[in-house]
Amino acid sequence: MTATDTRGVSSESRSQDSRDEILKAASTLFASRGIHETSMSEVARAARVSKALIFWHFRTKEDLFMAVLNRLLEPYVIDFAEEAGVLDEKEQITKLVESYLLFVRDNASSIRFFIAQLLHGDRTYNVLTSQVLALYDGYRALLTDLISRTQEKGLCSREFPAQVTAAFLLSTLNGMLLGFLFVRDGDVDLEGAMGMLRQWLFREASPSEPGGVPTPSVRAL
Amino acid sequence: MTATDTRGVSSESRSQDSRDEILKAASTLFASRGIHETSMSEVARAARVSKALIFWHFRTKEDLFMAVLNRLLEPYVIDFAEEAGVLDEKEQITKLVESYLLFVRDNASSIRFFIAQLLHGDRTYNVLTSQVLALYDGYRALLTDLISRTQEKGLCSREFPAQVTAAFLLSTLNGMLLGFLFVRDGDVDLEGAMGMLRQWLFREASPSEPGGVPTPSVRAL
DNA sequence: GCCTCCCCTAACCCAGCGGTCAATAAGGCA
């Protein structure tokens, strides 16, 4: 989608195009079938390019794989600071949790890939782990801080220390993530999940909505 | 460990022995490195047996893999009914949750393997998924029922319907599972996790124990 | 003592793998 960008076909952009094409094909194949079940010939065929060209762009298969990894990691950033000021803490937490779930929904396939990769523990383990872990810790810190401030203002229960609550909440989110990844038909009940989380976090009474939506369906968590 | 069982070397037991040896070696290798990164020659070497013998016992590599899968699935059973009567509902829930966490701790490597396998979604997907899902649903049903009864007796909060609570709790448990799988040094804070869960479930006050154990450590959830 | 059936092996087969290379096409620049 990003930049089909056929401006000034001159000079190095020809090379760049084929490189992108290869990366795109490799991303799809690696993510869906794993590195070991994907041959370079298949990547070449999918990218409609000769196998030798792949080795011209990338020294080895593993190099290509690393490039794919980085490409897939690109959207994994926490861009939260922007809308911080306008919302109160409660809403910020809600927002943060929601963005987690939305992200999971929209990036299910690459998350699947990364978890499988992490579980597998190849050489890539170290570099990938540290990167993913950094993101994860960032998110947790953000959440802990937010919960802590919310508690100070008396906006939510002080039953547990903020970091305990945050760790617990994150566990639950990860459990939901796992649930999402195994959902059969790919559609996921985000609203239901959010509602449950909000109620749990803030001890809200069940929001008896005008339309009278009954208990949020909880299938397939 | 089970049955080195060298009784009556006669007749078909020789075959059985070598078959077991192969399965054992294959289980270890497949579980730790995955099917595609494990060659039949490696399995043969690990089982100290010729490669051809493997193909005498199992028609193809995939057959062997399926046999391994079933072997690894053996310990995955819910044997809960036994001690049901003696405990009250609250303790039963605690017990059930604890047995989940203990199971996760003790079977981390095969759980890892199964999740990786499920995430991957090979052909094995269908047969494995259905089996794991059946177990999972069994556990959930057990839990839902138990929570429901506990609520009826007024022993725990009725804030949410039993099945919502169960699904939520299961999500959290799965999140913890995920956390356990990625714990660095392999040791896991079971007591801390259990404490948090109990408090959450039953709204217990922090159990200020005589020894004065401070807030349960929550690292690495 | 010999035959038979079951385990088990060494040696082989060949498709497909990751990777290389010499040859070529496709511009930019003079």
Added chain:
DNA sequence: TGCCTTATTGACCGCTGGGTTAGGGGAGGC
């Protein structure tokens, strides 16, 4: 136009993978 650099390819190579095959050896039956 011709030359130089950069992209691109088809053909090739060594090797490892899953899978086969022909045959050896040992325990039971007769």
